[in-house]
Structures are given as C-alpha cells and as structure tokens.
Amino acid sequence: MRIAVFTRSTPDTAAKVEVDAGGKVTWGDAATVVNPWDEYALEEAIVQAKSAGGKAAVIAIGAPMHEEALKHSLAMGLDEAYRVWDTSLEGADGLAYATTAAAAVQKLGDVELVIFGKESVDIGSDQHIYQTARKLGWTMLSYISKILEIDYAARTIKVEKMLEQGKQVITSQLPAVISVLKDINEPRYPSFIGIRKASKAVIPEWTLGDLGVTLPTNSTKVTAFKNLPPRDSKSEMIEGTPQEQAAKLVDKLLEEKVL
Amino acid sequence: MSAIYVWIETFKGKASAASWEAVAAGRSLASSMGVPVTALVFGENAVVVANEAGSFGADNAIVCDDTTLTHFRLEPYAALLSDLVKKNEPFVVLAIASSRARELLAASAADTDSAMLSDALTLNVDDGDLVATRPVYAGKVWSDAAASGNTVFVSLRSRAFESAEPTPKTIDVITVAPVLSEDQIMTKVERFEEEVGTVNLTDAAIIVSGGRGMANNPATPPAGYAGDATVWKAQDGFEHTLKPFADALGAAVGASRAAVDAGYIPYAHQVGQTGRTVAPDVYIAAGISGAIQHQAGMRSSKIIVAINKDGEAPIFKMARYGLVGDLYQIIPAITEELNRRLGK
Numbered sequence: 086m087r088i089a090v091f092t093r094s095t096p097d098t099a100a101k102v103e104v105d106a107g108g109k110v111t112w113g114d115a116a117t118v119v120n121p122w123d124e125y126a127l128e129e130a131i132v133q134a135k136s137a138g139g140k141a142a143v144i145a146i147g148a149p150m151h152e153e154a155l156k157h158s159l160a161m162g163l164d165e166a167y168r169v170w171d172t173s174l175e176g177a178d179g180l181a182y183a184t185t186a187a188a189a190v191q192k193l194g195d196v197e198l199v200i201f202g203k204e205s206v207d208i209g210s211d212q213h214i215y216q217t218a219r220k221l222g223w224t225m226l227s228y229i230s231k232i233l234e235i236d237y238a239a240r241t242i243k244v245e246k247m248l249e250q251g252k253q254v255i256t257s258q259l260p261a262v263i264s265v266l267k268d269i270n271e272p273r274y275p276s277f278i279g280i281r282k283a284s285k286a287v288i289p290e291w292t293l294g295d296l297g298v299t300l301p302t303n304s305t306k307v308t309a310f311k312n313l314p315p316r317d318s319k320s321e322m323i324e325g326t327p328q329e330q331a332a333k334l335v336d337k338l339l340e341e342k343v344l
Numbered sequence: 345m346s347a348i349y350v351w352i353e354t355f356k357g358k359a360s361a362a363s364w365e366a367v368a369a370g371r372s373l374a375s376s377m378g379v380p381v382t383a384l385v386f387g388e389n390a391v392v393v394a395n396e397a398g399s400f401g402a403d404n405a406i407v408c409d410d411t412t413l414t415h416f417r418l419e420p421y422a423a424l425l426s427d428l429v430k431k432n433e434p435f436v437v438l439a440i441a442s443s444r445a446r447e448l449l450a451a452s453a454a455d456t457d458s459a460m461l462s463d464a465l466t467l468n469v470d471d472g473d474l475v476a477t478r479p480v481y482a483g484k485v486w487s488d489a490a491a492s493g494n495t496v497f498v499s500l501r502s503r504a505f506e507s508a509e510p511t512p513k514t515i516d517v518i519t520v521a522p523v524l525s526e527d528q529i530m531t532k533v534e535r536f537e538e539e540v541g542t543v544n545l546t547d548a549a550i551i552v553s554g555g556r557g558m559a560n561n562p563a564t565p566p567a568g569y570a571g572d573a574t575v576w577k578a579q580d581g582f583e584h585t586l587k588p589f590a591d592a593l594g595a596a597v598g599a600s601r602a603a604v605d606a607g608y609i610p611y612a613h614q615v616g617q618t619g620r621t622v623a624p625d626v627y628i629a630a631g632i633s634g635a636i637q638h639q640a641g642m643r644s645s646k647i648i649v650a651i652n653k654d655g656e657a658p659i660f661k662m663a664r665y666g667l668v669g670d671l672y673q674i675i676p677a678i679t680e681e682l683n684r685r686l687g688k
C-alpha cells in the first residue's frame with residue numbers, strides 16, 4: 086500500500102521574482118526550494134505511510150529542475166520518488182497536470198491516499214488538486230488541518246477541515262485525495278544521512294507514453310507574463326504624540342472615504 | 345440557448361456579498377456576447393437568493409433546494425453543476441474564488457474536460473477566447489492567460505470586480521432536481537464549529553494585522569503564570585488592543601507569519617505567501633516589518649498604513665501612511681479617536 090504525494094520546485098519564498106526584458110519569469114540567483122505548502126504534505130505522507138505500514142511515494146510533474154524537490158523529499162524520508170516529464174507538458178495547465186497526475190497515481194497502482202499541499206506558489210493555483218481527484222474518481226477532501234482517523238480495512242477517513250466560517254469534522258471514503266494546511270504538522274528537516282542517500286538516488290522518469298496519457302484538447306495558455314504595476318509611491322509619515330498621530334491618521338482615512 | 349452561469353455562494357441560506365461581484369462581471373461579459381446571465385443557487389433558501397441575484401443583475405436562475413445541498417459538499421454540488429454544464433453548454437461558468445468555489449469550479453471543469461482560469465483579476469473576450477490576468481508566483485508577477493472551448497470556467501479574485509447597485513426584480517427561476525441522493529454521497533459532515541463574530545479576511549474591506557511587535561505589550565501575565573510570558577503578552581495584545589481596534593473599524597484581524605509561528609494567534613489569520621492573499625481598501629500593519637513573503641499577500645491593498653517602532657522597517661516603503669512609534673500607545677489612541685469620531 087502506498088501514500089502518494091505531489092511536489093515541485095519553486096523559487097525561494099524570499100526571492101524577488103520578476104519578468105525580464107525577454108518576457109521570461111526570473112528570480113535571479115535565488116535558490117529553488119520545495120513548494121512551501123508541500124512540506125506539510127510530505128511530512129504527512131511520511132507519518133501516514135509509517136502508521137499504515139505502507140510506503141510513501143513522491144511524484145513531481147515537470148522539467149529536470151523539479152528533481153531538486155524530489156531529492157529534498159527523499160532526504161526527508163519519503164521512500165520512493167518519480168518524475169513525469171514530456172515536452173508536450175511545457176506550459177501545461179491545471180487540467181493537463183491533473184490528467185497526468187491521475188495517470189501517475191494509477192501507474193503506482195496500490196495508492197489509497199494522495200496528499201497535496203494547499204497550492205503551488207509558482208502557478209498560483211490549487212485547481213490541479215481537485216481536478217486530480219475528479220480524474221481519479223476519488224473522494225476530494227480539501228483544506229485539511231488534521232487527519233483524525235484512517236481505517237484502511239473499513240476504507241474510511243475522518244478529518245478536520247477548515248472553512249472560512251469555522252471548522253468541520255468530516256468522514257468519507259478511501260481512496261481519497263486530500264489537500265493539507267500548514268497547521269497539520271511540523272515538517273521535519275532532512276537528516277545528514279538522508280541528504281547523502283538522496284544525493285545518490287536515481288529518480289525514474291516517466292513520459293506521457295509510459296503513463297498512456299492523452300492530454301485534453303481544451304486548455305488555457307499563458308500568453309504573457311508581466312510585472313505588477315508600480316504601487317503609488319506617495320508616502321507620508323505621520324508624526325507627533327500618539328494622540329496627534331491617531332487624530333491625523335483618522336483625518337486622512339476619513340478624507341480617503343474608506344471608513 | 346447558451347448563457348453565462350454565475351454560481352452564487354451561500355452559507356446558511358444567505359448569499360455571500362462577494363457573489364454580486366461575480367454577477368456584475370457576468371453581466372458585462374453577457375452584454376458583450378449578447379447572452380443572458382443565469383444565477384445558479386444550490387441549497388436552502390435558493391429561490392429567495394435567486395431573486396436577490398436578479399436584483400444584482402441576473403436575468404434568470406436555476407435553483408436546487410435539497411437537503412443534500414445544505415452543507416457545501418463537493419460531491420453533490422459538482423455532480424449537479426457538471427450535469428447542468430453538460431446539458432446546457434453555457435459559454436462561461438463564473439464564481440468568486442472562495443475556497444468552496446475554487447474547488448467546485450475546478451471539479452466541474454475536470455468532469456467536463458473544460459478549460460479553467462482561476463483567480464482572474466480581469467476578464468475579457470478576445471477573438472472568441474476568454475482572456476484573464478491572474479497572479480502567479482505568490483502574487484509577485486501577473487500572467488495573461490487565454491482559454492478555449494465550448495465552456496470555460498473562471499474563478500474571480502474577490503474585490504477585483506465591482507458589484508452593481510441592486511434594483512429589486514423578480515426573475516424566472518427554474519427548479520432542478522439534485523443529481524446525487526444522500527446514499528450516493530460518501531462525504532458526511534459530522535460536526536461544524538462556527539467561528540462567531542469574526543470577519544472573513546478575504547472579503548474584508550479593512551484588515552488590521554499584527555506581527556512580531558505584538559510581543560512588546562506592557563501588560564504582564566498574572567502572578568504565577570507558568571507559560572511563556574512573551575506569548576502571553578502578544579496574545580493579550582491581539583485580544584485587548586488589536587481586536588477592539590478592528591471592532592471600531594469593522595475590520596478583520598490578520599497576522600504575519602512570524603506572529604503565527606510564534607503561537608501568538610491561530611494560523612487562520614495569517615496573511616502572506618503561506619497564508620491568505622488579501623486586497624482590502626485599507627490594510628493596517630502593526631508591528632510587522634514587511635518581509636517579502638508578507639508583502640506578497642497584501643500588496644494589492646488600496647491603502648497601506650504601517651505602525652512600527654523601527655522607522656527603517658521595509659513595510660514603510662509600501663505604506664501610504666507611516667506611523668513610527670509604539671503600537672501599544674498609538675493603536676489605543678486611534679481606537680479612542682475612531683469611537684469618538686464615528687460616534688460609537
């Protein structure tokens with residue numbers, strides 16, 4: 086039995102990301118890291134696989150740069166890593182990603198639970214997560230802050246889900262796809278031995294042909310990247326005693342008609 | 345007849361105010377395409393909400409008021425939406441990108457193999473394709489994307505489109521049956537703990553956020569307090585200094601990652617790259633230095649106010665108004681001033 090988790094390499098969270106003169110997105114010399122949301126998914130996969138006596142497998146769909154996220158995952162303690170890549174996936178949208186992800190899970194064969202981090206910061210989306218569940222025809226449980234119970238024999242799962250208005254406790258059926266939030270766990274740091282082992286690992290690469298995938302014809306295509314419009318640089322320091330500062334600020338906000 | 349579908353999100357039988365922004369966005373697309381706007385309302389009180397959608401610009405509505413739809417659950421909602429899309433092939437399915445809508449639209453787009461644009465900041469028709477600008481790389485960069493196909497699903501960033509003034513109107517409402525029955529739905533809601541009285545960060549017009557500086561609270565823990573005094577001070581500050589300030593403004597309470605990681609306030613309040621992305625009219629950052637990760641989550645705010653004792657903090661570079669000083673002196677003073685001036 087396997088728990089599968091998806092990850093990717095994204096620019097370091099502190100990196101300044103911008104569009105260069107050629108229209109390409111660049112983050113200069115900044116390093117890439119595991120997509121920050123995925124660390125919680127990777128940790129949860131390790132914990133859940135261990136308690137189930139199964140294996141934790143990590144998959145990245147993307148160009149060779151994403152191998153780094155897989156090595157980090159192995160160093161954390163994931164049991165297996167796979168990378169799916171095909172030139173036709175260049176610029177793939179959420180639906181193409183999900184179609185591929187579902188096929189990769191099916192190729193592994195014995196997966197009961199797929200875990201995603203809440204979203205991918207590079208593509209700025211979580212769409213592919215829900216779509217992977219639908220392509221698999223599995224239960225989708227999103228925004229999970231705690232796994233309360235999994236019964237593999239009865240094939241049931243009980244989780245705590247965060248909503249804008251509060252928290253729900255939900256039960257559902259396996260196999261399932263879940264997306265996890267930051268407060269689900271405390272991700273471990275890779276151990277020294279883990280890093281050494283991971284650096285030597287040879288990561289199998291699958292093509293769309295290996296997975297038997299045909300990408301959907303309807304799609305979204307990125308036509309251009311652009312830098313954000315500059316913020317209005319007007320800036321005003323409000324000085325005086327705290328009472329004077331308070332009165333002046335309230336004046337300003339009333340003038341702006343935002344209160 | 346094809347149409348623009350707009351899913352109206354409801355909670356306990358009431359529409360989310362942001363839904364009217366989606367109706368307005370649908371209205372302007374519909375006018376350029378010459379098709380009607382159809383509101384989709386699922387769950388309790390659907391007919392009333394449908395007519396309310398009419399007053400905000402919908403031409404007609406499809407509703408399904410069934411007990412299986414009382415709580416939002418992906419299975420029955422997506423089954424119903426996908427069924428409607430397959431039967432009627434609308435040009436576009438729109439909703440405000442709340443957590444529920446992101447999931448519902450993506451699921452139905454997958455069920456119907458349709459293209460989807462998520463978190464759109466703008467939306468236009470260009471040469472038959474739907475074109476949107478959307479944030480990528482945690483909001484540090486924007487991308488323009490075009491979608492093709494019979495039906496395109498689009499989730500819209502809340503507060504990026506302006507809702508119309510309502511004019512009371514009764515519209516044609518078609519009632520449909522649910523697609524899944526309760527015994528076909530595997531997901532059961534066992535319990536729901538509502539957070540009462542808190543303002544939703546994503547919809548808030550004003551947000552007041554606290555950071556690491558919340559720990560400089562002059563109040564001290566009670567004698568014999570066994571926990572971490574710094575954490576106590578910060579928690580007390582969020583509760584007794586920031587919360588009353590937010591209440592005076594009708595604002596939501598946010599926090600920086602540093603404050604959340606230090607245990608000052610629950611994660612649900614976190615604004616930034618690994619928290620929520622917000623774009624209120626006013627964002628007041630108290631005791632927040634303004635790391636790039638935090639900026640990514642709030643830089644689209646219209647007016648940023650920074651209160652920090654360190655005049656060199658990066659947050660001042662993006663602030664419209666900067667107040668250097670002790671937040672524990674300044675904030676109570678502003679709260680008092682607001683209560684006096686706004687007559688509370």
